Amino acid sequence: xxxxxxxxxxxxxxxxxLAQWKRYSDxxxxxxxxxxxxxxxxxxxxLINSSQxxxxxxxxxxxxxxxxxxNKLLQLLENDAENEKNLLKAYSEYSKSKSAMLIxxxxxxxxxxxEKEKMAETLLIEHFxxxxxxxRDMLRAAGQNExxxxxxxQLNERNKLKQSENIGxxxxxxxxxxIKMYEDKHNVEIELKRLQDKEKxxxxxxxxxxxxxxxxxxAKRLVEKEKDLIxxxxxxxxxxxxxxxxEEKCQRELYGRALLHQHQTALRRRSLSVQNELKAxxxxxxxxxEQENFDYEAxxxxxxxEKENILAIQKLVEYELQKExxxxxxxxxxxxxxxxxxxxxxxxxxxxxxxxxxxxxxEVRRVQDTV
Numbered sequence: 001x002x003x004x005x006x007x008x009x010x011x012x013x014x015x016x017x018l019a020q021w022k023r024y025s026d027x028x029x030x031x032x033x034x035x036x037x038x039x040x041x042x043x044x045x046x047l048i049n050s051s052q053x054x055x056x057x058x059x060x061x062x063x064x065x066x067x068x069x070x071n072k073l074l075q076l077l078e079n080d081a082e083n084e085k086n087l088l089k090a091y092s093e094y095s096k097s098k099s100a101m102l103i104x105x106x107x108x109x110x111x112x113x114x115e116k117e118k119m120a121e122t123l124l125i126e127h128f129x130x131x132x133x134x135x136r137d138m139l140r141a142a143g144q145n146e147x148x149x150x151x152x153x154q155l156n157e158r159n160k161l162k163q164s165e166n167i168g169x170x171x172x173x174x175x176x177x178x179i180k181m182y183e184d185k186h187n188v189e190i191e192l193k194r195l196q197d198k199e200k201x202x203x204x205x206x207x208x209x210x211x212x213x214x215x216x217x218x219a220k221r222l223v224e225k226e227k228d229l230i231x232x233x234x235x236x237x238x239x240x241x242x243x244x245x246x247e248e249k250c251q252r253e254l255y256g257r258a259l260l261h262q263h264q265t266a267l268r269r270r271s272l273s274v275q276n277e278l279k280a281x282x283x284x285x286x287x288x289x290e291q292e293n294f295d296y297e298a299x300x301x302x303x304x305x306e307k308e309n310i311l312a313i314q315k316l317v318e319y320e321l322q323k324e325x326x327x328x329x330x331x332x333x334x335x336x337x338x339x340x341x342x343x344x345x346x347x348x349x350x351x352x353x354x355x356x357x358x359x360x361x362x363e364v365r366r367v368q369d370t371v
Contacts, residue, residue: 014219076205274350278321281361316360320353 077202270346270350274354275321277354278318278357281357282318282321284361316357320357
C-alpha cells in the first residue's frame with residue numbers, strides 16, 4: 001500500500017504541475033501582460049534558454065524518480081523471486097519426504113499385520129493347550145526336548161508380546177505422524193495460498209512497472225510535443241514580426257507616396273509662382289525697353305547703357321524661367337527623400353535668385369526714377 005500511495009502521490013503532483021502550467025498559459029494568453037512581454041518573449045535567446053531550462057529540469061527530475069522506482073521495483077521482484085524459489089524448493093523436498101514416509105508407513109503396516117496374525121495363531125494354540133486335557137497329557141508324555149522347545153516358544157511369545165507392545169507404540173507414532181502429516185498438508189495449503197497471493201502481488205507490481213514505463217513514454221511524448229509547440233510559437237512570432245515589418249514598409253511607402261505628392265504639388269505651385277513672377281518681370285522689362293526705344297534719341301549714350309543692363313536682366317530672367325520649366329518637368333522622377341532635399345535646395349535658390357532679381361530691378365527702377 002505504501003508503494004501505491006507513493007505512485008498516487010506522484011501522479012497527483014504531475015497532474016497539479018500540468019494544471020498549473022495550463023493556468024499560467026491561459027493567463028498569459030488572455031492578459032495584457034502578453035503585449036508588454038511580447039518583445040522579450042519573441043527573442044531567440046529567451047526561447048532557447050527557457051526551452052533548455054524546462055527540458056533539463058523535467059528530464060533530470062523524471063530520470064531520478066523513474067530510476068528510484070525502477071530500483072525499488074527490481075529489488076522487490078528479486079526478493080519475491082528468491083522467496084518463491086526457496087518455498088518451491090522446500091515444498092518439493094517436503095513432497096519427496098512425504099512419499100518416503102508413506103512408503104515406510106505402508107511397509108510397517110504390512111509387517112505389523114503379519115506379526116498380529118502370527119501372534120493370534122500362537123495365542124489360539126496356547127489357549128487350546130490350556131483348556132484341552134488330552135493335549136496337556138500328550139504334552140506331558142512328550143520328551144524333554146519338547147518341553148525345552150515349549151519353554152523356547154514361551155520365550156518367543158514373550159518377545160512377541162514385547163514386540164506387539166512396540167508395534168502399539170509404532171501405531172501410536174503413526175497416528176501422530178498422520179496427524180502431523182495432516183497438519184503439514186494444511187500448512188502446505190496455506191503456504192500455497194500465500195504463494196498464490198504473492199504471485200498475484202508480483203503480477204500487480206509488474207503491471208505497475210508497465211504502467212510506469214507507459215507513463216514515462218507518455219511524458220517523453222508530451223515533452224516532444226511541447227518542444228514542437230514552442231517551435232511553432234517561435235515560428236508564429238517570427239511570421240508575425242515579418243508581417244509587422246511588411247505592414248510598416250507598406251505604410252512607409254504609402255506615406256512616402258503621399259509625401260512625394262505633397263512635395264511635388266508644393267514644388268509645382270512654388271515653381272508656377274516663380275514663373276509668374278519672372279513673366280511679370282519680363283513684361284515690365286519689355287515695356288521698359290519699348291519706352292527706352294521712344295526716348296532713345298534724347299540721351300543715346302546713357303540710354304544705351306541702361307538698355308544693355310535691361311537686356312542683360314531680361315536674358316537672366318528668361319534663363320531662370322527656362323530653367324524653372326525644366327525643373328518642373330523633372331519633378332515626376334523624384335523620390336520622397338530627394339524631393340525633400342530638392343525642396344530645401346530650391347527654396348534656397350529661389351530666395352537668392354529673387355533677392356538678386358529684386359536688387360537688379362530696384363536698380364533699374366532707381367535709374368529710371370532718376371532720369
